[in-house]
Amino acid sequence: MNHVIVGAGPAGVIASETLASMGHGGHITVLSDEPEPPYSRMAIPYLLAEDIDEEGTCLRHSDGHYEGLGIAVKHDTVRAIDAAARSLSLASGGSLAFDRLLLATGASPIRPPIPGMDLEKVMSCWTLADARRIMEHTRPGDDVVLMGAGFIGCIILEALVARQVNLTVIEMADRMVARMMDRTGGDMIAAWCREKGVDVHVSTRVNGVSRNSDGSLALDLEGKAPLNADLVVCATGVASNTGFLEGSGIETDIGVVVDEHLETSVPGIYAAGDVAAGFDFMTGGHDVHAIQPTASEHGRIAAMNMAGNRTAYRGSLVMNTLNTLGLISTSYGLWDGVEGGDVATAVDARAYRYLRLNFRDDVLVGCLALGLTQHVGVLRGLIQTKTPLGKWKDVLMADPHQIMSAYLATAQDASRRAA
């Protein structure tokens, strides 16, 4: 049995390790289209900040880890899939046969359709190669513009500040991290950044970037004075890597559509991680979460199914946590609430603390937190177990900070009932 995994990010690597641990008795091949050993994109900001070296970005650290598990990591790019012939055609020439295939090709950064995005000093921050280029082109005091203050943009923001550049952030949406924070939280993060010396412009559109005669860049901003920069870092979103699947018969929409077994529309071909539009635990619909916990869970469950251990996945809970210059923010599930549901909030803008809990009846379905670092995970516990909070819901409506008491009390009650 040939198990082939396309992609060497967390989903691919965890899938290969799961297959190895299940004693499937076949070959496991992981294909990476980058030259480095499998690494974590999530670690790149810490490399930029010079907290770690490149070795520190590795997904696994022990020598001979993959070989020891019987996993062959090969560096090649898949050009196309022949699903009927069970074969991949490779960029290096030749083909690779598979019995079971996992698509774990992740996502790639996308840039807005405006002039100047192809200029040399407009850079994405996604791969190790990108990180090396940014490190090479940033010196303390340089004027750097960060386009995009979404989740990835905000992580890069932190790293660029650590590189002591003079940073300006331009975000098209009306707030920072619009996909994980409501207006209250997004505004607090922006205020925090400004307090720390970062120039943040929200609701601001870049019409184009051009090159000045001295080699620097000029950003044309809609309705605002133009901005000069030594470097533009573009973090304007990512899209699933599905292009190579065209004509393969594998169904895609925003990502590769998978069922509860992480299997695609073609039997024996699975997808996991940022490329997979899998089930969302809260909405029941398909979505690409592009987060580490989802990639990890996808990788494990897909591998179990590939090995013949039919296992259904209940869907992933979207969750994010971010450190923006020391301000920790977190979001879970339906953080913007549900129709007809109750919302409890506690805001202390001066202390940069915010907690918002969203309920459906007496069940927590989503939340937002700023400045919360202790026992944050119980929020996941309550959401994912759909624990009826009963009288504790009233307590939380009055004071959302009682979340730990509510968690412990409901857990104890549940255990007493089970005993």
Next chain:
Amino acid sequence: MVDGCEGDRRSPRFCHIGCGEGTAEERCWGMQKSLLIDPDKCTSCLQCEMACSFEHEGSFNPARSRIKIFEFEHGKRAVPYTCTQCAEAWCVHACPVEALVRNPATGAVEVKDDVCVGCKVCTIACPFGTVNYNPDTGKVIKCDLCHGDPKCAEACPTDAIVYVDSSWTGLDRMRRWAGHVDTNQSAKA
């Protein structure tokens, strides 16, 4: 197969009850010792938090203790709360850089400080909320069973926290208690 073990219908690594089944690396609690916590015996004296923080931080700083006493119902109930070193190990699977590693000798999941980048994904992935971010160091902290000599159990004057062989039957109740948050992602189709 031990009654209740989920390893028979899924991979042994997903077993929640610590039956000792499974491969050597992924063996659950069966062969090891665990912290047994009895909230009914807790007087909220905070000796455990003091001992824990002194062991790990070198100072008496309950805010950095890996075990926490929670009081509620106006002090009528006190609950010592820490990581159960669960077999599912959500934190381990969520870590992007392999900074969380299970110590095969104790069964505890330990944080490798030199590898942790401080991304905090484990703190949101753990459904028990027992991995915390330490802003002072930029790393996460969690209970490591003090490498097999847990200072909280040693410090507890009322035996609300004891370190016992994992086959001890009283653990079942506690596991049900903590394991209430059984957020297992998957079930047999």
